Amino acid sequence: AAMREQKGGDFELHITGVDELIATHDSIVFEACNTSFQMHLQLEPEDAVDQYNWAQLIAGPVLAATANSPLLFGKELWSETRIALFQQSIDVRNSSTLLREQHPRVTFGTRWLRQDVSEVLREDVVRFDLLLSAELDARTSMQVLDEGGIPALEALSLHNGTVYRWNRLCYGTGGDAPHIRIECRYVPSGPTILDEMANMALWTGLMCGMRDEHRLLWAKMPFRQAKANFFRAALSGPETKLNWFGRLWDTRELLERELLPLAEEGLRNVGTDRSDIRHYLGVIRQRLSxxxxxxxxxxxxxxxxxxxxxxxxxxxxxxxxxxxxxxxxxxxxxxxxxxxxxxxxELKLERVYQVMSTDLFTVRPEDLVDLAQRIMEWRAVHHVPVEDHRGALVGMVVMEDLTRELGSGDGPSERTVKEVMRTVLTIMGPNDAISDMPADFGPSGCIPVVHEGRLVGIVSKVDLERLGG
Known part of the structure; x- marks a missing residue:
């Protein structure tokens, strides 16, 4: 509710891949489609800046190797559609921000860290409004320290939990000791437990395999190269090319020649059994091939x-x-x-939406009959639904009626669809039972499917018979 109030309207999705998805909803329910396999790694304070920057750089190739979410609502979109979906499903910006630079709460980031990890935490406080509040310890962090305790930094942690960086830095306490950890949030779950373990071995190995040459990244390459790599990987997976320290690599080649050996080195550095290294990284190698x-x-x-x-x-x-x-x-x-x-x-079909076609060709009441006739000829169908400018079903043009009304005249007809369309129709809803369909589909050979007054699909007799209905 707080997010919708801040946005001032419905949440919108517009994701373009091979197909295009456009949808709206009055809540962040789209976000529920996301399932990630999160990996957390505690960082040594003196290495935290370089390790966070390194995590940002490896995100592109790791995402390319682990992509597992190409479809949403049956649409073929990005290789890892979660990246676009999560950002848009909770995006509180609106079109009025066009002339003003505003950042989404789901973000890859905007720049390298240079001095300390507080840079990213301060940026989140400055850029993003508070969404949540809670009753907190009345003592300040300094008072807790003076009393010999460890500050929980509850307000910071609460706010940090509402800013969704793909690599998120978090402060925490455990075992009576504070720590800084990085949460890797972009890797998808599945499709098997072994795949997830292999993904973890790849990421953990790379994090632990960071070399001295990978420090001070801010002086060696533009941040936008790492960010571009990430989104190219999300869009195309291992079929894309990635920029790695100024060289444009085929993604598979980059992983096989540079990053998998580095991950193996990193896992050895932390004492991982060699057979486990071969096993889990072998899963990644097989996947790339x-x-x-x-x-x-x-x-x-x-x-x-x-x-x-x-x-x-x-x-x-x-x-x-x-x-x-x-x-x-x-x-x-x-x-x-x-x-x-x-x-x-697999075909345990019970509801109309499971068998209806949603790729529809329609005409308007004011269209000429010739258009309806040509559509039926070109698409080899015997019917064309008629809808008004709001998408409401108002009739059906049937080839049998056209043949009777127009005869075999070769010249164009001046008559409109409204004059020949049928307006008394048998319709069904998408959640109606297939068993309730009438045995006789009539001359049109189809039944329109209507939801909230709008045409959403067509069930044809031919399609139903092919399914054994």
Whole structure:
């Protein structure tokens, strides 16, 4: 509620990939689509600045190797769509900020750290309004120190928890000692536990493998190169190119030649068993030679479509993913998805939305009949829904009616759709039961699906019969 009040309206999504997703909602419910595999690492105070900067630099290649979220609501978007989704789902900015520089609460950051970690904490206090408040210890931090205690910095921690940096610095206390830790928040979960452990080995190894040459990054490369790497990786995964200290690398080559050996070195530095290093980093190497989770799922959604509607395709892909994940085999070893791998039990269809087509071609009442006729001929269908400028269904043009009304005349007709459309229609809602559909679909061979007065889909007799309905 506090975020919506600050935004002054609904939250909006507009994510463009192979497909395009545009949606609005009056709450931050879209954020619930995000599931990450967070990794935390405590930092030595004297190394914290350099280690945080290093974490920012490796974020791009690590994200490319771990991407696993290419689809949202059936739309093929980014290789790691969570990155765009999380920022937009809780973005409290609005169009009135166009002329004023304002930053999203979900952020990669704007610059390297130079002196100490308080730089990023101060920036968050300065840039972002308070969203939450709580009853706090009345004593100041200095009073707690004077009394021999360890300050909890509750106000800072509470505010820090409402600023969602992909690499977030946090202050904490544990075991009667304060610490600074970094939270790596951009890595996705899944698709198997072994994949998650391998991702952790890669990131932890790189963090622990930072060399002296990786210090003082602010003097060696622009911050925007690291930021650009991150978003290129989110968009295209390992299929992109990344800038690494002035050289443009193929992402797979960068990981295999530079970063995986460095991760191996880092894991050895902290005493990790050599067999574990080979095992977990081997999962990453295998993934780079075949496919990431994102690449596998993208291929699956395409290969399993076979003319089915979106919901059915997603059910098939999800069922196959679940079957593969249950074996514990990492995603890099999964066979590419193929219809022959399906059992047929995936199509447990009960609701209309599961079988309706949402890729619709419509006309307006004032359009000429010739347009409706051409659409039906070009799309090889016997019907065209008619909707008004608000998207409300107002009728249906049926080929049988056009043939009867217009005959076989070759000349263009001046008649409008409104004159020939049917206005008495059988309609259903997206959540209605498929079993409640009428046996007779009528001359149009279809049933419009309407939600809150708007046309949202079409169920055709042909599609239903192909599914065994």
């Amino acid at each position: 075949t496919h990431t989770g994102s690449q596998w799922l993208t291929h699956a959604a395409r290969a399993l479509k076979q003319g089915y509607q979106k919901d059915i395709t997603l059910r098939r892909a999800t069922a196959l993913m679940h079957t593969n994940a249950a074996t514990g085999t990492p995603v890099g070893e999964w066979d590419p998805a193929h219809p022959d791998q399906l059992t047929g039990h």
